[in-house]
Amino acid sequence: MTAEPGNLAGVGRILLVLSGKGGVGKSTVSAELALALRHAGKKVGILDADLCGPSIPRMLRAQGRAVHQCDGGWVPVFVDPEKSIALMSVGFLLEKPDEAVVWRGPKKSALIKQFVRDVAWGPLDYLVVDTPPGTSDEHMATVEALRPYSCLGALVVTTPQAVAVGDVRRELTFCRKAGLQVIGVVENMSGFVCPHCTECTNVFSTGGGEELARHAGVPFLGSVPLDPTLARSLEEGGDFIQDFPKSPAFPALSAIAQKI
Numbered sequence: 599m600t601a602e603p604g605n606l607a608g609v610g611r612i613l614l615v616l617s618g619k620g621g622v623g624k625s626t627v628s629a630e631l632a633l634a635l636r637h638a639g640k641k642v643g644i645l646d647a648d649l650c651g652p653s654i655p656r657m658l659r660a661q662g663r664a665v666h667q668c669d670g671g672w673v674p675v676f677v678d679p680e681k682s683i684a685l686m687s688v689g690f691l692l693e694k695p696d697e698a699v700v701w702r703g704p705k706k707s708a709l710i711k712q713f714v715r716d717v718a719w720g721p722l723d724y725l726v727v728d729t730p731p732g733t734s735d736e737h738m739a740t741v742e743a744l745r746p747y748s749c750l751g752a753l754v755v756t757t758p759q760a761v762a763v764g765d766v767r768r769e770l771t772f773c774r775k776a777g778l779q780v781i782g783v784v785e786n787m788s789g790f791v792c793p794h795c796t797e798c799t800n801v802f803s804t805g806g807g808e809e810l811a812r813h814a815g816v817p818f819l820g821s822v823p824l825d826p827t828l829a830r831s832l833e834e835g836g837d838f839i840q841d842f843p844k845s846p847a848f849p850a851l852s853a854i855a856q857k858i
């Protein structure tokens with residue numbers, strides 16, 4: 599149940615996916631988590647609020663699609679034929695997909711508010727929000743716009759190295775100060791599963807995400823391995839949705855999806 603009516607009234611749970619810095623796999627985890635939830639039979643929306651690097655349409659093979667207006671607001675793009683994943687992204691509003699959003703802060707914040715207020719999501723089990731990184735204006739605007747909703751929870755993504763530089767610690771402090779409920783910490787790229795012998799090699803340090811969660815007194819939700827299947831699928835234009843269940847990340851993300 600949400601605290602306010604409006605276009606998010608039919609959303610069961612809002613997952614705010616955060617990271618201390620870019621490049622740790624926030625967008626990848628947002629997209630994969632949405633797919634894992636869909637495989638568990640849930641209806642999912644993804645709000646790609648990363649205005650300066652909207653990568654979810656490319657990841658879900660939805661580039662070039664258009665959003666339409668209806669009486670209730672913007673109709674999101676459905677990325678699968680079953681219409682179980684709805685997506686809204688600034689990428690759908692740009693004339694060229696690789697165009698950069700070079701707006702000033704207030705204009706970006708206004709668009710975020712519009713995304714939260716004006717997208718006609720309909721009933722959803724989960725709305726996954728891929729947030730802009732760091733403490734940018736858009737990041738703050740996303741948190742501000744969603745804070746009134748009681749079904750909101752934050753999911754913090756880290757890599758083992760990011761833990762070392764303390765970015766995630768700062769993000770968790772930000773959540774506490776902003777009064778956000780932290781659902782838990784996810785450690786991404788935490789090991790490489792060999793596709794030939796299935797042995798897991800810890801390329802970076804290991805266990806940092808779990809230790810960080812314990813230190814902050816929040817749940818540790820699990821580790822997602824470095825996943826060559828998905829990395830290749832993204833680079834070579836494979837079908838991310840089709841390839842997802844074959845990937846080593848699938849069991850890890852499915853287990854995380856059951857905890858949120």
Ligand code: ADP
Nearest residue numbers: 620621622623624625626787823824825829832
């Ligand atoms: P962020 O949203 O934090 O900036 P991205 O999700 O865009 O990061 O990820 C950065 C890069 O790392 C992308 O090229 C993505 O494909 C790759 N990547 C992220 N997580 C994984 C993973 N678990 N396995 C393989 N590649 C990954």
